[in-house]
Amino acid sequence: MTTQGAWQVCNRLHKHHDHTGGVANLQQAYPQLKVIAHQAHGVAQDLRVGESDSFQLWGNQVTVWHIAGHTEHHLAYLLNIDGRYHVFCGDTLFSAGCGRVFTGDMQAMFNSLQRLLGLADDTLFYPAHEYTLSNLNFGLYIEPNNLAMQQRQQEVRQLGEMGKASLPSSLSQEKQTNVFLRVTNKEVLQSVAGKTPLADTQAVSIFTALRQLKDNF
Numbered sequence: 001m002t003t004q005g006a007w008q009v010c011n012r013l014h015k016h017h018d019h020t021g022g023v024a025n026l027q028q029a030y031p032q033l034k035v036i037a038h039q040a041h042g043v044a045q046d047l048r049v050g051e052s053d054s055f056q057l058w059g060n061q062v063t064v065w066h067i068a069g070h071t072e073h074h075l076a077y078l079l080n081i082d083g084r085y086h087v088f089c090g091d092t093l094f095s096a097g098c099g100r101v102f103t104g105d106m107q108a109m110f111n112s113l114q115r116l117l118g119l120a121d122d123t124l125f126y127p128a129h130e131y132t133l134s135n136l137n138f139g140l141y142i143e144p145n146n147l148a149m150q151q152r153q154q155e156v157r158q159l160g161e162m163g164k165a166s167l168p169s170s171l172s173q174e175k176q177t178n179v180f181l182r183v184t185n186k187e188v189l190q191s192v193a194g195k196t197p198l199a200d201t202q203a204v205s206i207f208t209a210l211r212q213l214k215d216n217f
């Protein structure tokens, strides 16, 4: 992929301004720019995509997933390079955390995260923000004895001091260090129940309680 090639495609994963505010300017600066987006956004686009669509990017296949929750029409792009998925998951999954649920539909967000959780362990995630350290601080508030989280916290601090990002991260790493993917873990259930009243002990209820705790953390 050349630098110029990278500018020829602009993927819009969801509608929020911090992700789309520059698209019009980019289109102006790069007339050959191809915008790939969900049809609900209402800007000039060359390719409209939704659930289960696929397209070719730099010789690789990209599959589109509709993963609602952060916004109603949020998409993920699963880029398949030699059989390994590189997932551009926007503001749905962050390393060690997840996005805010602006739709209020906790079940949808839970389903979206569970869907990502079903991918192969070597899947790499490229979230749209670097919130890893603050997410780990919250994770350790819920799971203070989680060794993998403690180690990751140290590692991410060191990366930060060197001016380096903690991304991408693998699904196997997220399984160990992302509390929002660990809602069926007994310790997580007990910890959450000790901090806030739970409607019941279903995974989606624990997820909802966790997300609300994080909103006020």
Ligand SMILES: [Zn+2]
Pocket: 014, 016, 070, 091
């Ligand atoms: Zn957003």
